[in-house]
Amino acid sequence: MKTIVIHAAKDLRIEERDTEKPGVGQVQIKLETGGICGSDLHYFNHGGFGVVRLKEPMILGHEVAGRVAQLGDGVEGFKIGQLVGVSPSRPCHACKYCAEGMFNQCLNMRFYGSAMPFPHIQGAFREILVADATQLVSAEGLSAGEAAMAEPLSVTLHATRRAGEMVGKSVLITGCGPIGLLSILAARRAGADLIVAVDLSDYCLGMAKKLGADVTLNTKDVPDALDIYKANKGTFDILYECSGAQIALTSAIGAMRPGGTIMQLGLGGDMTLPMMAITAKELSLKGSFRFHAEYATAMSLMQKGLIDVKPLITETVRLENARAGFELASDRSKAMKVQIAF
Amino acid sequence: MKTIVIHAAKDLRIEERDTEKPGVGQVQIKLETGGICGSDLHYFNHGGFGVVRLKEPMILGHEVAGRVAQLGDGVEGFKIGQLVGVSPSRPCHACKYCAEGMFNQCLNMRFYGSAMPFPHIQGAFREILVADATQLVSAEGLSAGEAAMAEPLSVTLHATRRAGEMVGKSVLITGCGPIGLLSILAARRAGADLIVAVDLSDYCLGMAKKLGADVTLNTKDVPDALDIYKANKGTFDILYECSGAQIALTSAIGAMRPGGTIMQLGLGGDMTLPMMAITAKELSLKGSFRFHAEYATAMSLMQKGLIDVKPLITETVRLENARAGFELASDRSKAMKVQIAF
Amino acid sequence: MKTIVIHAAKDLRIEERDTEKPGVGQVQIKLETGGICGSDLHYFNHGGFGVVRLKEPMILGHEVAGRVAQLGDGVEGFKIGQLVGVSPSRPCHACKYCAEGMFNQCLNMRFYGSAMPFPHIQGAFREILVADATQLVSAEGLSAGEAAMAEPLSVTLHATRRAGEMVGKSVLITGCGPIGLLSILAARRAGADLIVAVDLSDYCLGMAKKLGADVTLNTKDVPDALDIYKANKGTFDILYECSGAQIALTSAIGAMRPGGTIMQLGLGGDMTLPMMAITAKELSLKGSFRFHAEYATAMSLMQKGLIDVKPLITETVRLENARAGFELASDRSKAMKVQIAF
């Protein structure tokens, strides 16, 4: 079978690997769609990010959906041909944090396509994927492309749950790539009232508008665009920081109301923050990382039509054109979520 | 001007009162619509509820919307002819609880149409209403009927906020009168996944279905309808108890999962509860009463099309037919929210 | 070895059982002390409580401490002769709730001395006890009597954690048996300011005073004793209801301030509650049941001298006088915590 393997920055190859059989409790899936995520792009463009660096070839990909091809012994609840999403979250269920139900903090996490441990955790961009049945969620009624979106949507649902009750709240989104746009959908689903989206790209802001942002601001054209929200110490209850850019976070801090909550989703390097403002306004800056139970929630909310991710999927390329897909996804002025059809 | 006055159970009269002028900071409103609430019906059918009893004639009504007719001195931000909703929540802004921002617990609350203090707090069912500008919220883009619904919607938004973060949660609603139906809308808006609605009336359950409940159960036909949700100690994360009926609450308790939250909105008398189950399953039973800041939120969410209350408004009667409206609203097999056109 | 077995109400026997050897991961403990708990007394006096009834002979007891006598294979971190407390909380670590870290809600809990499942879960009142090493907590520096108190103390620490942040809060305790008194210690440890304790027994109230209650009230002598706390809708932030008596809870509800939290620890039958007051004052009534991680916390806080339970232990009887100990513990005017020396 074909797989998409990254060897080093810009060295992306389509390589053959042996097809695996499902073991006990496992399912073999014929992959239909795989979405290219920001971390895939980091490996593709830079060979990693921060201290996470490629040290050996690694199959990329963790946003995947496909059809059940074969059931291992003991698997119930799935049938051949059924469309499923496959959660890339594979905690050990044995460590200290798993025991407390904090699965996304598992000490032995084997999240698809991660270069953090060595040997790396191989990813899911392969024609035939064998996964544990517990990773699977039925995607009936959705397209494979939507089903693959359950993964990034889960990231934003997890952040939304960590942000706390959101009915009628005023929300700021900085960074309108796929995670920022899905944060708009998640915040809206959780009851947010005013949603303001900020980015440097008019293309992204156009998408933000289409996905329901009430106001969009391009800080390239109007550097002080957020200033109108700084009255009375600031106005936003909640910030989803999805850019990973220091300037986005620091300028947003001034627009947060006292007691507000900042959800940090963007993965950047070190940032220099105005601690005096954070302290004096009593802001809460909370990290949010991956997800676990939210994967099934994401799928269910899409199936019920309560969240519609279709507008985000701007391009679908065939497996043999994967490299072009990665190039396209790297250009935030032309494409939002790029998916690969297997 | 004409007003709707209750003198005693079943003794509802349309009476003349003098029109008032707006004072400083006040606005005179030409009422367009008034919704009949459950408490109005209690006064109409029983002369009160629990220890709250009519002791003098009282103008009913607290779900109202109309058009600005005259501005008192010092009022800004409103213009003649503008459609507004009028919040009936009038806290003193001076007592212990107001000082803490718990306005709905104000020690000197003057909520429209309440027989609790004596002299009673006169209500808002009158052709011309003078209110504080701070009670007004613009209802532009809505019909007057929708605007009047901001009040009961606020009740359910307040309960929803008190219930906490709701993304992907499993929700049970007992009692599908207007408050139960609006709880469906509020829970859905806050991100609930599975919503199950229970009632004794097929008419109400049909409305529940229309408003988005995933499952509806008639416990008259199938007394043990909730049993399928009792696996593994129970399955619901959150209950909105909107019936005020002991049997609804006690049978729902068995279907709540450990650690679940019960929002008690229904106002009934004393109830005999299975304390062993509440204690052993570590349920949280929380009262929820009225609202304050949620009034503006309710209006905004309707204006953005994020909550659609129109299907609830099944009847609108003219002022001179108010009595018929009250009779109709009392029959839960024929009408849901009944409104009066002024 | 000798064990304390209940056959039916008032039929308590000291019986011989075979001594067990520790298996892999287990430890054999020579018991020193066992405290008599309220549930032990229910079996002794009434053969059970609520729907929980004795259906076969059952060894009682779950508040125990002793010295390590023998280590099973693979056990590390304990040495022969070491004083340890033994947590009676034995969840399955495999069910739905264990997976979420809610161990006290385990679907297959094997809590010592419980008649709820059949066959019953045999208790820990036995000269030689074999337990999993994971149940053990070192009690170095404490007496065996204190170590045995870690169990009921855990119950109140669990409730305290569920009650939320308590610094400077005003706390009411209804029912001053061992759980009520330990609630005083737990609430104080968590930063409570005013603590008012209520009971019908002057003996218990004397103990409450000694353990740090600021005010004690005997509602037998002064039925309206709580009335002075009912100003402005009520004054207490938190109630620990430890009596399981309806009258205690209902009269306390009037003294709770709006938004207050009721922790229900007392296990009584059904109770008729003033739902109107709970709803209108927006109280939160939360069940609290057993504990899990709090067992180690309880031991540590005692070892550091941050909680002193010694005054509660009013009597220690020898194993052969167990029956007298049970009689004594049943008389709340003469003894508080009665322990058995093995």
Added chain:
Amino acid sequence: MKTIVIHAAKDLRIEERDTEKPGVGQVQIKLETGGICGSDLHYFNHGGFGVVRLKEPMILGHEVAGRVAQLGDGVEGFKIGQLVGVSPSRPCHACKYCAEGMFNQCLNMRFYGSAMPFPHIQGAFREILVADATQLVSAEGLSAGEAAMAEPLSVTLHATRRAGEMVGKSVLITGCGPIGLLSILAARRAGADLIVAVDLSDYCLGMAKKLGADVTLNTKDVPDALDIYKANKGTFDILYECSGAQIALTSAIGAMRPGGTIMQLGLGGDMTLPMMAITAKELSLKGSFRFHAEYATAMSLMQKGLIDVKPLITETVRLENARAGFELASDRSKAMKVQIAF
């Protein structure tokens, strides 16, 4: 009367001012004790901190206690000669945040001795102070020195409440000046189990030990002292960052367990933070600023003997030696809290 006035860095003068009479609702207090706070030292040593700079002479001081000398009209509940603490928190009770009960975020706060607005808010280091009766809390049973400590203690109680439930938690304190030491007392009072204190000064760490820290670490001698707490992604539930030093915060972040909470009390400038660690470990970094209702709580807990601040007060100097007191307080190797006797 004499007052302590700062004119510029190192330019501290004792100056005469007119004595004021109490107006309606006010009280005249003969000051006994004033504690020198970190912000007083910033004005004294550097003429301000961050963007807060002295622009005119300002009376310093906001940690004060004294005896009631004269009652203005309408004041009840105080008597001549009574020892009281005076809260420096003077919100406007009219702005948006006051209305929500967030008094410490008041838009018009007049906190004693603050150079932030201009004209500056004059402080309380004066022989005769006139204050609103609502600022006063009886300090009966305490020394004037202890009573003056209610202010900095309030700061740490506020942070403790914002940190949430703390029973059995593992707590790290970075920076063992007065605020760090009081954080030890506050965390202990709230139920913390393990408390580890970190500083560069052995004198401060000796104080930390005396005040109840379980472990003290000097990071000057052992730069990697915190490394032993970094097992399994880190071990501390809660951090009180009281140093305002970037290195303290960043090295502590590695020792925080996933999901842990950082309370930022130290007021420093901008800090460069490891955002990847904050995000991936899902830490919550919360600012905490001043206090309001906690002032009365602080006094009450001291009066009941539940918090003992006496060991912190290492020096008391006479008013005429105020300058020497400021010098002494600036040397963290010789003195902890320095107070001035008026």
